[in-house]
Amino acid sequence: MAELISFGVDGALHVPEEPVIPFIEGDGIGVDIWPAAKSVLDAAAAKRGNKVAWKEVLAGQKAFDETGSWLPDETVETFRTHLIGIKGPLTTPIGGGMRSLNVALRQILDLYVCLRPVRWFTGVPSPVLHPELVDMVIFRENTEDIYAGLEVEAFTPEAAKLSEFLRAEMGWEIREGSGIGIKPISEFGSKRLIRASIKYALEHGRPSVTMVHKGNIQKFTEGAFRNWGYDLVREEFADVAVGWDECGGKPGDKLLVKDAIADITLQQVLTRPTDFDVIATTNLNGDYLSDALAAQVGGIGIAPGGNINYVSGHGIFEATHGTAPKYAGQDKVNPGSLLLSGVMMFEHLGWADAAADIVAALEATIADKVVTYDFARLMEGATEVKCSEFASAIVDKL
């Protein structure tokens, strides 16, 4: 019988035998990748005796056409009550009064972790020599930083007012004709993000967490993020983890929590990828780092993501690419990003076997060089198949 997932006082998800899981098909290529990803998820779940009762909810263009709203209240409510969901890409309405539907959903449900695992799958074309050395899990803060949307435009009365306040009260001279943005980074926001990354590293047997920041320049935002992280290790994890500031890189049998400056990190993930396991970082750094790392292991067609609040139990897993309108409805693109987001969701639900089966079947399919156009054009001797055919090939390997 289909039932709702619940979240216990023990801080754990309780997943019934047949959970009801809301999904947003997504705009553009959503019509191609959602049915493809769903067919693999259903087949893998069935093989392990699990079943999802999918429930469609609307957002984006489809919602606007049918209801006049880009993000109907009912959709948000359904995600709120069902806790876990999955979504395809959404068109960002231009001039619709909403910055982005994705950002709106993350903010309304306070999904404070953007989780982006980055690993290489055998056979996936990559621009680097040793993509197999890349195996990182990025925890990107999802609610603060310059993404808070606190900006004023140059040459507006608001900018003039803020400049004048800063000059009079702080003695800060802002050049005339400047736009101004505010970057809030809080102790609460930093600690809950870093806490989630440390717990994940401990649960998954990862040897280190690296806090990536730009604290050498932005001392009271990025630098504070780092310092609060080290404080947190001492306050809450002293028995199982130790900060670099205390052990000088010799953690014994404890989890090592270290830090690295963002610019150097972008070099070292290329030159010394094995130095990085779990990464905890602020919003903007995380944005750059996730996409740079995704490129190292095969690009956005295959990079999955999840937006999670570990305290309320909410999580929405999503394709990390956009709607690719020029390919919409052609049954052509790679369903890998949405499918692997579904794999992350299964792992999150505790369905580790079904998740591992899909990863193995996906790898076997790519190893056979049966791939969609985006990989086919980068691989020698590949058989290019449609989006739906790629999904069928994966199902055959399950």
Ligand code: NAD
């Ligand atoms: P995009 O990711 O949609 O597409 C850029 C290019 O990447 C495509 O033309 C295609 O060549 C390639 N690509 C994307 N997904 C692919 C896949 N699954 N398989 C193979 N190739 C793929 O980015 P864009 O063109 O900048 O944005 C289009 C629309 O998507 C905009 O409305 C934008 O706001 C929206 N968008 C949504 C999300 C989201 O919902 N999370 C993210 C980014 C962009």
